[in-house]
Amino acid sequence: MTDNKLNNCATCPAYNKGNLIKLGINMSDFDYVVALAGNPNTGKSTVFNNLTGLKQHTGNWPGKTVARAEGAFSFNEKKFKLVDLPGTYSLLSTSTDEEIARDFILFGQPDVTVVVIDATRIERNLNIVLQILEITDKAVLCLNLIDEAKRHNIIIDDRALSRELGIPVVPAAARQKEGMTELLNNIYLVASGEYICKPRRISSKSKNFNNSVNKIVSEIEKEFPGLPNSRWVALRLLEGDQKIIDAIKSGELINLVKVNSLTTVPSV
Amino acid sequence: MGNQENTKEKLLNTANELRWEVGENFHDTLLESIYNNATEITNLTVSYNNKGRKYNFDSSLDKIVTSRIFGFPIMFLLLALVFWLTIAGANYPSRLLSFVLIDTFQPLFRSAFIYFSSPWWLTGLVVDGAYLAAAWVTSVMLPPMAIFFPVFTLLEDYGYLPRVAFNMDSLFRKAGAHGKQALTMTMGFGCNAAGVVAARIIDSPRERLIAIITNNFSLCNGRWPTQILIATIFIGGAVSPHLAGLVSAGAVVSVAVLGIFFSLLTSWSLSKTVLKGKASAFSLELPPYRPPRIWQTLYTSVIDRTLIVLWRAIAFALPSGIVIWLVANVTVSDVSIAEYFINWLNPLAFIIGLNGIILLAYIIAIPANEIVIPTILMLTVLVSGNDAVGSGAGVLFEINSVNTTGELLKSSGWSLLTGINLMLFSLLHNPCSTTIYTIYKETKSVLWTFVSTILPLLIGFIVCFLVTLLFSLF
Numbered sequence: 001m002t003d004n005k006l007n008n009c010a011t012c013p014a015y016n017k018g019n020l021i022k023l024g025i026n027m028s029d030f031d032y033v034v035a036l037a038g039n040p041n042t043g044k045s046t047v048f049n050n051l052t053g054l055k056q057h058t059g060n061w062p063g064k065t066v067a068r069a070e071g072a073f074s075f076n077e078k079k080f081k082l083v084d085l086p087g088t089y090s091l092l093s094t095s096t097d098e099e100i101a102r103d104f105i106l107f108g109q110p111d112v113t114v115v116v117i118d119a120t121r122i123e124r125n126l127n128i129v130l131q132i133l134e135i136t137d138k139a140v141l142c143l144n145l146i147d148e149a150k151r152h153n154i155i156i157d158d159r160a161l162s163r164e165l166g167i168p169v170v171p172a173a174a175r176q177k178e179g180m181t182e183l184l185n186n187i188y189l190v191a192s193g194e195y196i197c198k199p200r201r202i203s204s205k206s207k208n209f210n211n212s213v214n215k216i217v218s219e220i221e222k223e224f225p226g227l228p229n230s231r232w233v234a235l236r237l238l239e240g241d242q243k244i245i246d247a248i249k250s251g252e253l254i255n256l257v258k259v260n261s262l263t264t265v266p267s268v
Numbered sequence: 269m270g271n272q273e274n275t276k277e278k279l280l281n282t283a284n285e286l287r288w289e290v291g292e293n294f295h296d297t298l299l300e301s302i303y304n305n306a307t308e309i310t311n312l313t314v315s316y317n318n319k320g321r322k323y324n325f326d327s328s329l330d331k332i333v334t335s336r337i338f339g340f341p342i343m344f345l346l347l348a349l350v351f352w353l354t355i356a357g358a359n360y361p362s363r364l365l366s367f368v369l370i371d372t373f374q375p376l377f378r379s380a381f382i383y384f385s386s387p388w389w390l391t392g393l394v395v396d397g398a399y400l401a402a403a404w405v406t407s408v409m410l411p412p413m414a415i416f417f418p419v420f421t422l423l424e425d426y427g428y429l430p431r432v433a434f435n436m437d438s439l440f441r442k443a444g445a446h447g448k449q450a451l452t453m454t455m456g457f458g459c460n461a462a463g464v465v466a467a468r469i470i471d472s473p474r475e476r477l478i479a480i481i482t483n484n485f486s487l488c489n490g491r492w493p494t495q496i497l498i499a500t501i502f503i504g505g506a507v508s509p510h511l512a513g514l515v516s517a518g519a520v521v522s523v524a525v526l527g528i529f530f531s532l533l534t535s536w537s538l539s540k541t542v543l544k545g546k547a548s549a550f551s552l553e554l555p556p557y558r559p560p561r562i563w564q565t566l567y568t569s570v571i572d573r574t575l576i577v578l579w580r581a582i583a584f585a586l587p588s589g590i591v592i593w594l595v596a597n598v599t600v601s602d603v604s605i606a607e608y609f610i611n612w613l614n615p616l617a618f619i620i621g622l623n624g625i626i627l628l629a630y631i632i633a634i635p636a637n638e639i640v641i642p643t644i645l646m647l648t649v650l651v652s653g654n655d656a657v658g659s660g661a662g663v664l665f666e667i668n669s670v671n672t673t674g675e676l677l678k679s680s681g682w683s684l685l686t687g688i689n690l691m692l693f694s695l696l697h698n699p700c701s702t703t704i705y706t707i708y709k710e711t712k713s714v715l716w717t718f719v720s721t722i723l724p725l726l727i728g729f730i731v732c733f734l735v736t737l738l739f740s741l742f
Contacts, residue, residue: 041555086468092299097468120556122314126306148556153317161313175561200309204301209294212286219279237283238294248276 020184022053023072023079030072030081032191035110037101037132039125040087042118043144045069046174048084051184075184080191083110091131092239105135106229111191114183116142119149119156119171129165133199135232139167140186147173166198201231212238326557330431334554339435344521346428350419352517355496358411365407374400392597393590401589404642405581409493413574416492420458421569425560429454434554436528441547443532444539446475449482453531456486457524460699461706463488468710474545478535480707481720484699485531487524490581490637494694495520497641501674502687519691527695530727584636591632592646606647620729621689621736623681630693635701640694645673648680685739689732696728 036044048054052071069084085104086097105113113136117125132139143158162169168186172179189195204210216234220227227233236244246252287294333342377399381391423429429451436450448470456463463483470476487495496516503519504512539545595606610624617623629643677686698721699707708717 092295098471123306123310126309127302130302130305155315155317157313157315161309164309164312175558200305202298202301202305204297205304206297206301208290209297209301212290216279216283216286219282223275223279234283235298237280238287238290239298240287245280248280 020051020181021074022051023074030079032078032111033081033083033108034187034191035105035108035113036082036084036116037105037113037128038087038116038142039089039118039121039128042087042116042125043174044084044087044116047114047116047142047144047172047180047183048082050174050177050180052082076188078188078191080187083108088128090128091135102135105132106232109228110136111138112187113139114142114187115139116144116174119143119146120152120154122154122156130200130202133165133167134202134235135229137197137199137228138190139197139199140183140190141165141167141169142174142179142183143169143171144174146171146179147176165200168195168197329557330554333428333431334434339431343432343435344525346423347524348517348521350416350423351496351520352513353419354412354416354492355500355517355520356513357415358496361411361414362407365410366403369403369407370400374403389597392593397589397593398586399589401585401592401639401642402582405585405638406578408497408641409581409638410574410578412493412496413489413578414570416489417458417569417574418566421565422560422562425558425565427555427557430554439532440535443536444545444547445478445482445532445535446470446472446547449475449479449531449535452479452483453486453528456483456488458489460484460486460488460703464703464706464710472545472548474539474543475548477711477716478538478543480710481538481716481723482531482534484703484720484724485527485534485695487527487695488637488700490700491694492520493638494641495523495691497673498687498691498694499523501677502682502684505674506684523691523695526692530696534723534727581636581638585639585642588632588635588639588643592643595632596646610647619736620693620732621685621739622693622732623686626686626690626693630697634698637694637700645676648676685736689735692731692735693728696724696731698722698725 036048038044048069048071051073053073054069054071071082071084073080073082083104085101088098088101091098091102091105104110113132115129115132117129129139129141141161143156143161146156149156156171158169158171168190170179170183170186172183174180186195190197213231213234216237217230220230220233220237224230233244233248237248290297332338374395377395378391381395432454433447433450436453437447440447440449449467451469452463452466455466460483463486464480467476467479467483470479499516499519500512504516507515539547592606595609596604598605600608606628609628613624613627617627625644625647629640629647632643633640698704704717704721707720708714711717
């Protein structure tokens with residue numbers, strides 16, 4: 001009877017945390033790369049520590065992480081490399097910490113980007129989520145600090161949120177280690193391709209805006225077939241981002257399509 | 269290949285043309301769309317349960333700690349409280365450690381070396397140089413750090429640091445610097461190298477450079493022990509015993525605040541001269557107060573901060589101990605190298621109210637500020653030939669209480685002025701070599717690294733000179 005119960009547990013997805021092996025900084029031969037992104041001070045480093053078993057110093061103030069930290073864990077017999085990116089409010093400006101985050105998501109091409117957001121400040125946090133969804137198709141939203149949201153009488157329909165954004169949404173309280181199993185499961189599902197994201201794209205009321213973006217996207221797709229983030233490239237081109245113009249001229253963008261590796265990540 | 273070049277050109281041309289069409293406010297349209305989308309999603313997914321609206325503790329607390337009237341006094345009081353706890357709490361464990369490491373183990377080691385008939389110079393280098401320096405650094409630094417870091421980390425975890433930045437923001441803006449410099453400055457109170465790296469959060473290169481150059485004005489943890497010890501001996505010693513703790517804590521806070529003042533002054537001068545420009549706007553989020561998890565904080569602050577800093581200090585103290593022993597024991601025509609240096613530095617040092625020993629100690633201690641005090645004490649014993657209190661010339665002095673340290677320094681001609689100037693000079697001198705290297709790595713400029721190194725030193729000389737001048741008037 002007891003045996004049976006135990007077996008049942010082991011096959012239930014909720015038991016899956018038992019499959020988590022914290023690998024610390026042992027990052028050899030990983031199968032997937034996972035990036036942690038989001039606004040400053042939403043608990044990215046706490047999630048990072050929970051998953052890798054490392055003890056990155058966490059602090060209750062924005063701007064604690066300015067370089068990226070890396071760690072590893074193994075889950076469902078797959079090895080994951082986890083990269084903790086600096087917290088940013090947007091990916092559109094030019095400070096060094098934002099560039100580190102943006103370049104990694106854009107050029108590092110993580111298999112999954114986990115966006116950690118503060119459940120008590122959803123509207124403001126969604127700005128970065130929407131921008132990240134312009135860059136990558138594979139993302140998981142970690143709705144962190146859900147306990148504080150409850151304390152502040154905020155009710156969040158996480159299933160509706162998931163529907164609107166087109167990616168899995170996991171309510172979590174990382175400091176209390178709650179929701180980590182579900183997060184792991186969803187990271188695994190997106191990384192392995194079992195869950196196919198249909199990310200929401202930014203739509204504008206301005207027809208001129210939408211037309212211009214679409215026109216360039218089709219040109220880009222002609223020139224670089226299979227480029228995963230052509231919409232982002234289009235947006236940057238319309239803003240006249242010199243870095244992207246150079247990447248097109250030098251053909252670096254082609255590498256993005258061909259080589260799905262970390263070799264193009266600028267060193268920090 | 270040529271064909272590909274053509275299509276690339278075409279793509280860029282189309283982009284260029286469209287850029288004209290969408291016009292200059294493309295960026296605004298994009299941001300507006302993002303905001304609209306975010307609002308739309310929020311309206312669909314978030315609702316509020318407003319039954320019996322709860323009293324909002326956070327915003328009430330924020331009203332007090334960031335208020336115009338109470339903001340700064342609360343900040344200074346908290347800072348003073350942290351130092352008072354550190355000073356009051358560190359004395360006894362310090363004495364215990366020095367009793368074990370220096371009074372007990374060091375003689376044991378020496379007899380062991382002599383027993384195995386090691387040559388005198390080897391015993392000197394290892395036992396009287398390297399070991400004693402490391403033991404000294406441990407007993408002086410470990411207790412204050414083990415108290416200071418956890419208390420400071422608790423404040424940090426609770427969410428107080430962004431409030432400090434909020435209070436300081438308008439001051440920094442008036443100085444033409446970025447408000448976030450308040451955060452990098454606070455980081456510098458832990459370690460200047462970390463503060464310099466933290467300046468990455470500042471967008472504008474001009475303001476980031478200012479934050480990097482002025483970070484050295486934040487007293488780092490290598491300098492706190494110097495401040496605390498000298499304040500206890502010379503400032504605390506000048507008032508009645510029951511006030512000593514409070515007054516010395518006040519003195520340390522004053523030096524820290526003076527550092528903030530110089531940080532602002534230098535930022536202002538730079539932004540008015542070589543780094544001209546206006547402060548850029550930014551939004552600072554005040555995170556919710558979060559009850560700190562006491563045990564985890566204690567654990568991480570001891571492992572991540574205390575032990576790492578201590579380890580660094582010991583790693584630098586070992587070779588420095590050897591260097592100190594060498595300069596004190598290698599003689600040229602019967603005078604040690606150290607004495608040559610000290611006599612050569614003395615004239616300059618006296619003008620600024622210090623002495624040659626202090627300046628030489630600061631040169632030896634460029635790799636780590638932590639070893640300044642041990643070096644000063646050792647050199648003092650050597651020069652004054654005060655064999656009665658130490659265990660002989662050229663040996664790091666054995667300190668078992670703050671009182672004997674004080675007596676030794678006073679008997680070697682130190683006065684209240686020397687104490688004050690040492691505290692000032694400890695605040696205002698070149699950054700340690702790790703920080704200098706970090707500045708170079710972050711700025712990639714030899715010129716700005718040079719400026720960041722020399723500028724505080726220059727200010728230090730000027731300030732100490734003026735204080736000495738002022739003292740001679742009375």
